[in-house]
Amino acid sequence: MNTPQAASESPQVDASPLLDVRHLSKRFGDVVAVNDLSFTVAASQIVAMLGPNGAGKTTSLKCIVGLLRPQAGQITLAGQPARTPQARAALGWVPEVPYAYELLTIWEHMQFVALAYRLPDGWQERAAALLRQFDLWEKRSSLASGLSKGMRQKLVICLALLHQPRLFLFDEPLVGLDPPAQRELREIILQLRQAGAGVLISTHMLESAERLCDQALVMHKGRQVAAGSLAELREQFHLPTNTPLEDVFFEAIR
């Protein structure tokens, strides 16, 4: 397993959050998609972003990635403003729709990421290991246009892991993966946390979120309606200690 650069960083990284979102607001015309959202993701922490369709999860992720321009708020990645090259270099993104370049082979995708992130020599071994881990090595010379949806999902995950970012954003990462790949990805996410990376996962799969995450952030109609560890959320909504995340979620968005 490849470990993120955070693993070898000094402990000061842990002092400040890897992702710091403050008072983020994004609207489209009269529609407010995200309203005054604030949260953090620390090193060695997995945060689940939960919410029904249209809650503003993907909009928030796209603001963090830099695809959307927020109307208000600050986003800091690894201590840098989100739009700077240094901040982007610290970020790995796995989008929900796993589109890649149709006319590039799997290996050319890996080469592209290595060039774009200016990776030093040695990335080839890491790339090969990742492709083997996700059963893509045998297909490394195939064009992406010939891959199934699940394989594309695996490819996009490999690409996000290759440059060893310190913060990962996953948007519905388990959708479209076969059961072995789902298990593989869950293990990788846990290993990333162990290696010191921060992980933010937007998902509807509450069972997986409950198993993986340290913190949950529940959004509804663009607003943050609850945040904290599962125990804190249960306490916030006066629920018994063994209440599953699913029940907490429905309580939060009620």
Add this chain to the structure above:
Amino acid sequence: MRAIWQLQWWQSRNRLRKLLRSPGWLIFYAVMGVGFVTLVVYSARTSISHPPAAGATMGRLPFTLPVAISLWAVVATLMAVQQGTKRPPVTFELGDVNLLLPTPLPPRLVFAAQFLRRLLGHLLQALPSLVWVGYLLIRVSYRIPLGGLVGLFLSFFLIQVWADAVESVVWMALYRQQPERAAARAGWVRNAVLVITIVALAWALTPLLPSVENPAAPRLTALSERLDTIAAIPPFGWFGELVPATPGPVSSGSGGLAASRPAAALALVGLIVAASGLAVFLANEYYEPALAQTEVQRQVLAAARGQSGTAATTTMDTQGTALAILGGRATDRLASIQVQPFGQGAWAIAWEQLLRYLRFERATIVYALAFVALFGGVLGAIVRGAGLPPAWAWSIPLLLSLLNLSTGYLGEEFRRPEIYLIPDPTIVRLLAASLVSWWDTSSTGSLMLWLAALVASAGTPTFGSVMAGTLAAWVLLLTLTWLTLGAGLLSMILVPPWLPGMTRVLLSFLILLPALIPSLAVCLIVAWQLGSIPAGFLAAALPTALLAAILFAVAARFFDRLEVTD
């Protein structure tokens, strides 16, 4: 930077590999290559045996080649400004969104790379244009020396790059602002373009209007002088100066501006570099509007075509709330038109098509109507100004209706289950599914026909007879549209889906051409016997309608053979 070049190189190389397996593409470029070599050989021989004919007019048209090039530059610039108000100059693939945009590569660099890639594309696209235009010019006895060929190529290429740069500057300047302000200013810019176009056209065409002081013969000269004036405006005039046969008085044959050509080319290159540099400078915050506009266009098109199901697999991450909301706003505007349901069984297909047609056309109706009306108006003005018989105003819309072999909404219906499942006779299902396509194509042809005839004859003593003739031509146009639709339908059913799309187009022509013979024969015989072209049109409408019915009946007979690919 290297990452982007490498990405472009891999994509281009792999695309080329795919294209090399496509016989249609190979044949096209082989033909273009042969055409290009022939043109160069011809030009080299012309250069040796004949000096360039400076100021030579293009056949009977009232302008010289340099003026035509400059006018094209004017039109391309206006269109670029108009496009720059609504269409992003960058096109992001789905892979770009997921893999390129989140990287640390600066947005300006991403835009510059796209701009340069398009520049290379324009170089390739200029080749077929050069071959076609060169061949047409030779056909109208226009001499093209080798230097002229180079100038022609440069003018085609630089006009495209210039238009690209203008479009980029307009779009980047508008959409770096907040969306509401950008949308308002884009509206102002579009209106300004519309006003400039109308004023320029009105000013240029005024000499064609009849008056006592302005007899018929000098009208074209007056039109020509006005076109020269528009074409001389810098920087548009510089494009014309790229071509050696520079304008001067047609009679004198002394162009004399050949020496200024390199200066014009240099000035144009400098101007284009400056405009491109400005676009790159402005390109710092454009990912969101570029993605949103691309997505909205796709969603509107998909909604209009009834392909919402397929749109989900081809759009740019529709899960994004931002894009979904923007798309939703666009489709909300479309949804405000309502039509009460009519018909039962297969006729319900006609209702849902009409609904989609009206909603889609509402979004584009102004420009579609303006274009068709402009074409009809210019045709009528030319017929009137040049003193041509009214048959010209009738024939051109009729001929254009034959070129429209698209099956439009009818073809789209075959990708949906209803047309196969509704328990009505096949011929009824096909007729019901054809109604809106027929209306779509015949209405634009009708508008062009009536407007051309009106402009050509209004206020003249022959107005009444021209209008009566137009009525006869219109009846023929309505039946011709059915016939072309029937040819397209039959070819779609007979051609297996695994054959290239060009095969279907060729087969449509092969069906249409013999089907036209009876109509043409009847038209000629009646027109000759009665001495009236409108009578010929009216008589030809009958066999045309009959043959259209036969094509539909044959299509219904073979409907079970239809194979659908998507």
